[in-house]
Amino acid sequence: MLDIKFIRANPDKVKEALEKRGYKIDFEEFLSIEEKRLELLRDIEQKRALRNSVSQEIAFLKKSKDDSSNIDKLISEMRNLGDQIASLEQKLREIEERVQNFIFFLPNIPHPTVPVGKDENENVEIRRWGEPPKFDFEPMNHWDIGEILGIIDFERAGKIAGSRFAIMKGLGARLERALINFMLDLHTKKGYIEVFPPLLVNKNSMIGTGQLPKFEEDLFKVADPEFYLIPTAEVPVTNIHRDEILSEDDLPIYYVSYTPCFRKEAGSYGKDVRGIIRQHQFNKVELVKFVKPEDSYEELESLTQDAEEVLKLLKLPYRVVSLCTGDLGFASAKTYDIEVWLPGQGRYREISSCSNFEDFQARRANIRFRRKNKKGTEFVHTLNGSGLAIGRTLVAILENYQQKDGSVLVPEVLIPYMGLDIIR
């Protein structure tokens, strides 16, 4: 959420920034509604002030047993004033809802260093690491490898759930678990605090991180009682500190969280229909940071490096791209995607997305901090990034470590977690 005062003072700046993202927004109408809102607010507050002072006067008169007809007159006047206030308040509620709706649907303003562009084709590559492996045979897709080794079962998953589900079996299931443990161990050693949060959350949490109200169609929802399944650990973990005022000493806060994630993948029909690249349910280890505003861009760099570290240790080739303005997520001010090399597809595919949301989520979720020896509060900056998506890491291992005979070597760092060095 953007600061309403900032929008009021700089409508042109906001408009220009959001146009870079492909949003065309009419601020004229908003500004006139907002002006009406303030007018109404001033009127109501004035009337409330009058009622408060007269009510106190009534109490005073009653105590001194003064002329009772005068009291009756004041009471009936105030009854009348009360009715007026009530009807104005009703109007105010309506207008506030319109203002809030407008603001809720505005995306974050991109950071100046974000490349301007229309869509993902204009993302800018920042760096590469590692060399794509060379095979003296035709490398297979992970779904073929998985099926041949008997470690991924798509057909039976379709029977028990549907498409975009998979059963991990035997060493496949163990590899999934090994990756989770390896990543959690790595990140906790770097000072991230491990959390395992609720996977079902309430509406306010989804609003706090920006999934609602705009992206309801992407979410799985359960009714009675109403909950949403988390699409990423970002949601419950960022909301840990919703409506809190932290002290400066608490910051920065680093969390690492392994959770299953649930996404409808509406609008991606026909994309990645085979394999486990795009599933309704997948595991992910997520990194979440709460930091002081002046540190957040440094923290984005180190967050991205922490995610890259996983791929370096697994010896999987990857590249880092800076998302352009047109490809940036709704709540993000700047995002680096990490893309891992997949021999089966002959290209780099997203395996992590590291974002600085600045105060966009913090304002929505009301997460503030107080500086020492300074009055008032400020919003924290929040960041998060996958460290990493488990399923896609597993895909990358199967495809990059495959051998001619169909077996798959286990990356060295995973051998202690797997208890063996080859999957066959």
Added chain:
RNA sequence: GGAGGGGUGGCCGAGUGGUUUAAGGCGGCGGUCUUGAAAACCGCUGUAGGGUUUUCCCCUACCGGGGGUUCGAAUCCCUCCUCCUCCGCCA
């Protein structure tokens, strides 16, 4: 699922319709005293919005969320959330 008891500022905790402008305490900040510190004593103390305009003041809202009664609600009513205790059921 049944019965009962709670939710008040950074924390503890009083407050059952009107000088409550949320008592009191703890913590924190500043000061006096002191060689220094402690103790003691004195003063200050939240958030958001609006106005005024310069940091002086004024107004409004906030006592778990929402709604209602009333001239007036932390206080009364309705409803939801949540925590605790006991019973039942349960991995």
